Amino acid sequence: xxxxxxxxxxxxxFLDFLHTTRFPELTRHGGRGLMCAYPEWLxxxxxxxxxxxxxxxxxxxxxxxxxxxEELCGHEVQLPPISESQLRER
Numbered sequence: 230x231x232x233x234x235x236x237x238x239x240x241x242x243f244l245d246f247l248h249t250t251r252f253p254e255l256t257r258h259g260g261r262g263l264m265c266a267y268p269e270w271l272x273x274x275x276x277x278x279x280x281x282x283x284x285x286x287x288x289x290x291x292x293x294x295x296x297x298x299e300e301l302c303g304h305e306v307q308l309p310p311i312s313e314s315q316l317r318e319r
Contacts (some may be wrong), residue, residue, distance in 0.1 A: 231281060236300040239281075243274055267311050272319045274301055275311075287317045 246252075247270055254268070278297065279290045291313040294301065298310045 231278075233297065233300050236278065236297045237303075239277065240274060240301060240303060243277065244270065266308055267315070267319070268306065271301060271306060271311075272316075275316070287313050291316055 252270070275290065275294045278293055278301070279285075282289075282293055284290050284293055291311075294316070295310040302308070
C-alpha cells in the first residue's frame, strides 16, 4: 500500500510534468451531454494511482480514489469524490 505523502508528492510531480509539457486542458462531455466537472488531469492521476497499486477493477479504483481523495485533489478541486459509474464512463 502507499502513503498519503506519496500521493501528494506524486500529484505535485504529475502536475508539474503536465505544466512543463504544456498538456492542454481537455473539456469532456458526460454521457448526457453535460460538461464533466472533474478535470482530465485528475482522472489520469487516479489511473497512475491504480497502476501503482495494481488495481484492475473499477470498484477497486473507486475505493482507492475515495481513500486518497483529499491528497489527489489538493486545493484545485472542490468536488465530492467521483462515483464509480463516472469513473467507468471516463
